[in-house]
Amino acid sequence: MAKRLPPVDVVLVGFGWTAAIIAQELTEAGVQVLALERGEFRDTVPDFATDTIQDELRYAVRKQIFESPERETLTFRNSADQTALPMRHLGSFMPAAGVGGAGVHWNGQCWRFLPSDFEIRSQVEQRYGSKFIPEGMNLQDWGVTYDELEPHYDRFEYLCGVSGKAGNLAGTKQPGGNPFEGPRKHDYPLPPLKRSASTTLFDKAAREAGFDPFPCPAANASKPYRNPLGVQMGQCTYCGFCEWFGCGNYSKASPQTTILPVLLKKDNFSFRTRCNVTRVNTDGRGKQATGVTYVDIDGNEFEQPAGMVVLCAFAQHNVHLLLLSKIGTPYDPQSGQGVVGRNYAYQITSSVDVFQKEILNPFMGAGALGQGVDNFNGENFDHGPLGFIGGGYIALWNTGGRPILQHQLPKNAPKWGSGWKRAMHDNYLTSTSIATHGSVMSYRNNYLDLDPTWRDDYGNPLLRLTFDFQPNEHRMSDYLTEQATKIARAIPGATHHAKKREGHYSIVPYQTTHNTGGAAMGADPRTSVVNRYLQSWDVPNLWVMGASVFPQNAGYNPTGTVGALTFWAAEAMKRYLKNPGPLVTT
Amino acid sequence: MSMPAEGTPARADGASVDPARRRFLALSLVAPAVVALGSCSSGPRAAARAPVYFSGAEKRFVDAATARLIPADALGGGANEAGVTDFIDLQLAGAYGRAERWYMRGPWPTGTAQQGFQLKYTPAQIYREAIADVEAHCQQQYGKPFAQLAAAQQDDVLHALEGGKIKLAKVPAKTFFALLWQNTQEGFLADPAYGGNRDFTGWKLIGFPGPRYNYVEEIEHFGQPYKQPFVSLVGRDPGAHQPGEA
Numbered sequence: 001m002a003k004r005l006p007p008v009d010v011v012l013v014g015f016g017w018t019a020a021i022i023a024q025e026l027t028e029a030g031v032q033v034l035a036l037e038r039g040e041f042r043d044t045v046p047d048f049a050t051d052t053i054q055d056e057l058r059y060a061v062r063k064q065i066f067e068s069p070e071r072e073t074l075t076f077r078n079s080a081d082q083t084a085l086p087m088r089h090l091g092s093f094m095p096a097a098g099v100g101g102a103g104v105h106w107n108g109q110c111w112r113f114l115p116s117d118f119e120i121r122s123q124v125e126q127r128y129g130s131k132f133i134p135e136g137m138n139l140q141d142w143g144v145t146y147d148e149l150e151p152h153y154d155r156f157e158y159l160c161g162v163s164g165k166a167g168n169l170a171g172t173k174q175p176g177g178n179p180f181e182g183p184r185k186h187d188y189p190l191p192p193l194k195r196s197a198s199t200t201l202f203d204k205a206a207r208e209a210g211f212d213p214f215p216c217p218a219a220n221a222s223k224p225y226r227n228p229l230g231v232q233m234g235q236c237t238y239c240g241f242c243e244w245f246g247c248g249n250y251s252k253a254s255p256q257t258t259i260l261p262v263l264l265k266k267d268n269f270s271f272r273t274r275c276n277v278t279r280v281n282t283d284g285r286g287k288q289a290t291g292v293t294y295v296d297i298d299g300n301e302f303e304q305p306a307g308m309v310v311l312c313a314f315a316q317h318n319v320h321l322l323l324l325s326k327i328g329t330p331y332d333p334q335s336g337q338g339v340v341g342r343n344y345a346y347q348i349t350s351s352v353d354v355f356q357k358e359i360l361n362p363f364m365g366a367g368a369l370g371q372g373v374d375n376f377n378g379e380n381f382d383h384g385p386l387g388f389i390g391g392g393y394i395a396l397w398n399t400g401g402r403p404i405l406q407h408q409l410p411k412n413a414p415k416w417g418s419g420w421k422r423a424m425h426d427n428y429l430t431s432t433s434i435a436t437h438g439s440v441m442s443y444r445n446n447y448l449d450l451d452p453t454w455r456d457d458y459g460n461p462l463l464r465l466t467f468d469f470q471p472n473e474h475r476m477s478d479y480l481t482e483q484a485t486k487i488a489r490a491i492p493g494a495t496h497h498a499k500k501r502e503g504h505y506s507i508v509p510y511q512t513t514h515n516t517g518g519a520a521m522g523a524d525p526r527t528s529v530v531n532r533y534l535q536s537w538d539v540p541n542l543w544v545m546g547a548s549v550f551p552q553n554a555g556y557n558p559t560g561t562v563g564a565l566t567f568w569a570a571e572a573m574k575r576y577l578k579n580p581g582p583l584v585t586t
Numbered sequence: 587m588s589m590p591a592e593g594t595p596a597r598a599d600g601a602s603v604d605p606a607r608r609r610f611l612a613l614s615l616v617a618p619a620v621v622a623l624g625s626c627s628s629g630p631r632a633a634a635r636a637p638v639y640f641s642g643a644e645k646r647f648v649d650a651a652t653a654r655l656i657p658a659d660a661l662g663g664g665a666n667e668a669g670v671t672d673f674i675d676l677q678l679a680g681a682y683g684r685a686e687r688w689y690m691r692g693p694w695p696t697g698t699a700q701q702g703f704q705l706k707y708t709p710a711q712i713y714r715e716a717i718a719d720v721e722a723h724c725q726q727q728y729g730k731p732f733a734q735l736a737a738a739q740q741d742d743v744l745h746a747l748e749g750g751k752i753k754l755a756k757v758p759a760k761t762f763f764a765l766l767w768q769n770t771q772e773g774f775l776a777d778p779a780y781g782g783n784r785d786f787t788g789w790k791l792i793g794f795p796g797p798r799y800n801y802v803e804e805i806e807h808f809g810q811p812y813k814q815p816f817v818s819l820v821g822r823d824p825g826a827h828q829p830g831e832a
Contacts, residue, residue, distance in 0.1 A: 054797030055819055057776035068687040078700055085697040085704055089688045197808040237800040358809050363794055364801035403775035403794045415748075416655045416767060417741070421791060425661050428792035429811075454691065506700040 002293055002301040008034040009577075011292055011306035013277045013321065016101020017559065018545035018566045019312035020255035020263060021159075024229070025570035027269045031577060035271040035312075036294055036304070039067075039098030043256055048104070048246030050239070056402040060244040063090050065105050067097040067314075071276075072456035074316060074463040076507045079445065080333060084464045086454050092506065093513040094244065095314040099273065102314065102513060103254045103559070107243045107367030107399055108219035110162045110253070111556035112153050112564070115146035115182040116379035120552070123379055124389055133389065134472055138343055138442040140551035143523040143532035146182045149564045152571075154186055156563030157217075160253030161225035161233050163368075164188035164217035178214040180374040193222045193236065197360045198432040199371040202396035205490035211373040211483075216395055217560070218368030219253035229262045240400030242367025252367060275302075278458050280309055280325040282539060289327075289542045295458055308541045308577070311519075315548040316344075319448050319518030320463040328519075328529050328538050331447050333466075339529045341449050343442035343517040344465065345553040347392075348473045350481045350501045352434045353408040356494040359429050362401030370397040376483055377555045378439075388475040392438030392555030394484045401428070408433055411497045434488055436480040437512075439555040440473050448518045469505045477501050514558050516550035521565075523584075527551075531584040533572035534565065540582045543569060635672060639679040639710060643731070645671055647717050650733035652770045654740045663787040665770055672829070673773030673782030674713075680831025683710035707757060709765060716762035719754040720747065778818045781829030786816040 010026055012019040015037035023033045046052065059065045067090075075084035096102040116123050121139045124132055133139050166187040167177025174187075192215035195203070206213040220236040227233065236251040250257050263269055274297035281290045281303065291305035311318040322328055322340045331342035372395035374380060383389060400406055408431040413423035451464040481500050488496035501511075522528030525537040534549055536542040545566055547558045554561075572583055637645045652665035652674075665671075677683055685708035697704045707715065720743065724732045728739060735743070746752045747763040754762065773782030775789070777796070783789060789796060796817040804812060818824040 050797070050799050051819060054799070055777055055779075057772060057780055061772060061776070062682055063687070069689040070687050073689040076701055078698070082698065083695065085695065085701045086689050086691070088690065088703050089685075091702055194802075194805055196805050200808065235802070237802055238805045239797070239799050239801065241797070359811055361801075361804070361810075361812055363798075364805040364812075401794060403789065403792060404772055407792070416744075416770075418657050418659045418661075421656060421659065421661050421664070424792050428794065453693065504698075504700050506702070508700070508702040 002303040004303045004305070007291070007305035007307070008032050009306065010034070010308045010310065011036065011304055012310050012312045013292060014038075014101060014311070014313035014317070015099050015255075015271055016096065016312060016314075017103040017255055017563060019310070020259040021563065021566045022310055022312065022545065022570055022573070023269055024259050024263050025567070026573060027263065027266050029574050029577070030268070032268045034304070034306070036275040036277055036292065037099055037271060037273045038276040039096070039273065041273050042098045042100055042104060042246065043260075044246070044248065044250055048248045050248035053245050053248050054239065054241045056404050060402060061404055063094065065096070065244060065246065066090055066094045072462065074465050075451045075454055076465045076467070078466075078468040078504050080466055084451060084466065086462065087507050091508045092511050093515055094510070095317070095513060099271070100255045104246045104256065105244050106559060107397070108252045109368045109370070109397070109557040110157065110160060110217045110219040110560045112182060112184075113146070113554045113556055113561050114180065114378035114380070117554040118142040118144060118146050118149075127379070128384055134470070136444045137389070137470075137472065138444060138527070138552070139389065140343070140442070140520065140522055140527060142551055143521055143528070144565075144568065149568055150182070150185060152564040152567035153560060154184070155567045156560060158189050159227055159229070159258050159563070160219040161190055161221045161227055162188050162217050162219050162253070163190040163193050163222035165192050165215055167214060176214065178372070178374050179212050180377065180380045188217065190222045190225055193218050193220060193366055193369045194238070195371070196364060196369060196398040197358065198362065198398050199369060199396055201356075201358075201432070201491055202434065202487065203371045205487045206371070206373050208490040209486040211375050211487070213371045213373050216368060216370035216372040216397070218366065218370075220366045220368050221251045227258055229259065231258055231261050233257055236366050238364050238366050238369070240363045240365040240402070243399045276458070277321065278324065278460060280311075280321060280327060280542060282325070282327065286327070287539060289539050308543070308573070310543045310545060312545045315515045315546055316448060316463055316465070316518060318544050318546060318548040322519060322529070322544070323448075323450050323463070324460055327536065327542065330449060333445060333447055336444055339520065339525070339527065341447045341518050342527070343520045343551055344446050344448050344467060344515070345440045345442045345517045345550065346467065346505070347440050347512045347514045347553055347555075348438040348469055348477045348501050349511050350436045350477050350484070351499050352481065352484045352488045353431060353497040353499065354434060354488050354491055354494050355408070355410055355427055355431045355496070356491055357430060360432055361429060362398065362406065362432065365398040365400040367399050368397070369399070370395045373487070376480055386475070386479060388472045388479070390439035390441055390472070390476050390555065392436055392476070392480050394434060394436050394480060394487065396432060396434050398432070403428070407431070410495065434484045436477065436484050437555060437557070438473065438477045438480050440469070440553045442517055442552040443470055467505055469501070474501070514547065514553060516547040516553045516558065519544045519548040520551040521549040522551055525586055531582070533583045534569040535572065535576070535583055537586070540576075541580065543573065545569065637675045639683060640671070640675050643721070644713065644717050645675070646731070646733040647721060648674060650740060651744065651766060652773070654737065654744055655767060655770045656774055662791055663785075665774060667784065668774050668787035669782050669784035670770055670773035673776070673780055674769045676781050676829060676831050677769065677772075678710040678713055682831065684708050705757065705761065712757050712762055712765055715756045716754050716759075720752070723752055778824035779820045779827060779829060780831070784825065786818075789816055
């Protein structure tokens with residue numbers, strides 16, 4: 001029997017980026033907020049101190065900074081005619097557990113999506129006609145526009161101290177920035193990071209290939225920075241341990257380095273760690289959330305009543321909780337009806353490894369130190385003759401040179417033995433890699449539901465992922481890889497190895513932690529779980545944050561858009577709390 | 587060969603998950619002995635450790651196999667000089683060897699390549715099962731244990747494992763080879779705090795200086811080699827440190 005606890009105004013499930021933002025915004029509005037986090041408390045000191053965190057084996061290889069699949073995982077199959085099997089250890093993506101969530105171990109690649117991304121169906125139909133959309137693709141507008149989100153992108157960028165160069169200030173193109181970005185009211189709060197040898201090579205080669213390179217936006221502070229909450233960040237030291245590590249230098253934006261020093265001091269905020277939420281509870285009619293049930297590390301079950309519930313867990317975990325709680329209609333791929341679990345999407349990546357003679361010292365880097373090219377993202381180019389929807393960026397990210405996982409070897413290098421040693425010796429300091437980062441659309445046959453066989457530590461069915469890359473995505477990714485190869489060819493004295501993404505999606509090799517969808521936002525409750533304010537259509541005092549609300553994925557890292565949507569939703573929650581009820585009527 | 591008993595924690599010698607504690611152990615327990623021996627940057631002091639997980643026969647196999655995967659040659663020391671066997675031994679004795687963070691509930695059907703690892707064996711169990719089977723194969727084929735084969739014969743066996751051409755009883759040969767090669771690279775290139783990469787053998791080969799923290803000036807010195815001394819999470823003389831598990 002669950003022990004019933006005293007009620008709170010608002011309970012947050014998870015304590016990562018979205019929870020920290022919502023908590024900060026709602027506590028400022030005088031509301032009492034509680035966050036429940038399944039992982040541990042973590043902070044810059046001692047957990048990410050520089051003499052602790054720069055440990056490739058422990059964090060990146062043994063994956064001790066990520067969630068552990070031991071207690072709960074998901075099952076996976078490429079298509080509905082297969083039996084899904086458990087993901088027994090992490091591979092393709094790396095969700096987090098612990099305070100700060102994936103905001104601790106991200107790279108800080110902090111993009112805005114393009115205006116066209118939010119209205120993709122309307123734009124594709126207008127530009128190419130509705131027959132251009134392949135059978136089985138659930139292409140959807142988001143129900144919110146770039147212009148509506150612009151001030152919220154701005155807030156997130158100033159919260160994080162993003163380093164970059166504007167390419168479009170209020171409609172006027174700015175030299176040195178991304179010429180394709182949507183209009184922004186303000187430039188970035190900090191100038192771009194320094195350039196490394198390899199990003200400088202990329203910049204020159206991309207210009208020679210006829211493209212428009214620019215410094216990628218980085219939530220790694222190029223200078224000391226005090227954010228609008230008064231929290232001080234330090235200048236990045238280019239130590240090369242961003243991706244899959246916490247920052248020991250207060251330079252990479254995370255909840256710990258931007259919000260928690262203010263939030264944790266507030267009397268109307270509290271949090272509990274090692275508390276795994278297993279249900280959102282609803283009233284008898286299923287029309288109102290009454291709170292959540294959670295299990296602590298010792299297996300004790302608690303009922304936490306709350307006036308409002310906000311799901312702030314990682315994308316697929318939010319969907320899992322909705323399905324377990326029987327909130328909203330589960331998606332049925334046979335009929336195409338239902339919404340919870342519908343529109344799961346991902347991203348499709350490829351790379352072109354480059355081998356040349358100059359010493360590049362790859363270990364001097366930062367998670368979001370990169371030069372990028374946006375000529376082939378979203379609607380920045382004509383898809384008509386190409387026959388696919390979507391796109392992505394091409395970039396050279398100089399994230400670091402960790403020896404075990406971050407080295408490139410020529411295609412014909414021996415796999416082991418003295419030849420392997422020779423190849424490692426000859427190429428580690430002088431090779432680099434150009435990445436492509438492509439969108440994935442949503443499809444009728446790619447979805448999340450509950451697994452019939454395997455269960456987690458709490459006796460609940462695991463989430464089941466059914467997903468494969470579709471021909472549209474392969475065509476798009478191959479095209480991006482060809483463009484990236486043009487850049488590699490323009491690097492003097494270089495040879496290259498293009499690594500296309502071929503065949504079925506595999507859960508084994510790391511690709512990206514940009515899992516999206518399953519609780520899509522939108523204007524139509526028949527094709528979305530939450531309305532344009534991220535409020536549940538079915539249960540108006542339940543909200544869903546994070547990339548689970550993306551109707552399909554875009555060709556950028558998602559965190560900037562997740563941050564903007566969270567600020568946008570927080571404004572709506574403040575209106576809701578004054579006058580509860582659905583913010584969009586159907 | 588028997589499996590290690592389920593739930594019996596094989597404790598790594600001096601293992602600690604906390605680097606601060608590792609450092610404390612290094613200073614309080616090991617440093618006096620080092621002082622007594624006189625300081626040296628290489629030598630037998632770390633090499634003399636007894637295996638924690640491997641049997642003597644298993645250790646001889648791993649020594650011999652990893653010496654072929656990463657041999658000593660004109661470019662410098664190989665897996666044996668870097669202490670790779672000690673590294674793998676400690677890893678298998680710890681949480682990684684026990685698959686503590688993996689989802690290990692049945693049932694255990696066979697899946698597609700895209701669905702990834704679906705064996706009910708932990709890394710430590712995979713080594714134990716596979717080494718016994720490979721040794722049986724070597725006895726049958728050559729009448730000798732793997733470690734006593736000529737280098738070319740050892741390479742033939744390793745290539746056959748890599749290509750799945752030897753049938754092992756419980757574990758696919760390709761799976762074992764991939765694990766052995768992955769762990770060998772880890773032992774050669776991980777921070778020396780974990781017992782491998784001894785005397786920075788792996789990092790000296792490629793030119794990675796270790797966790798140096800600050801490159802604000804150097805990042806703009808394009809084309810110039812970085813010349814500061816190699817450093818580990820446990821300092822510039824990691825040989826004076828008792829390694830733990832990851």
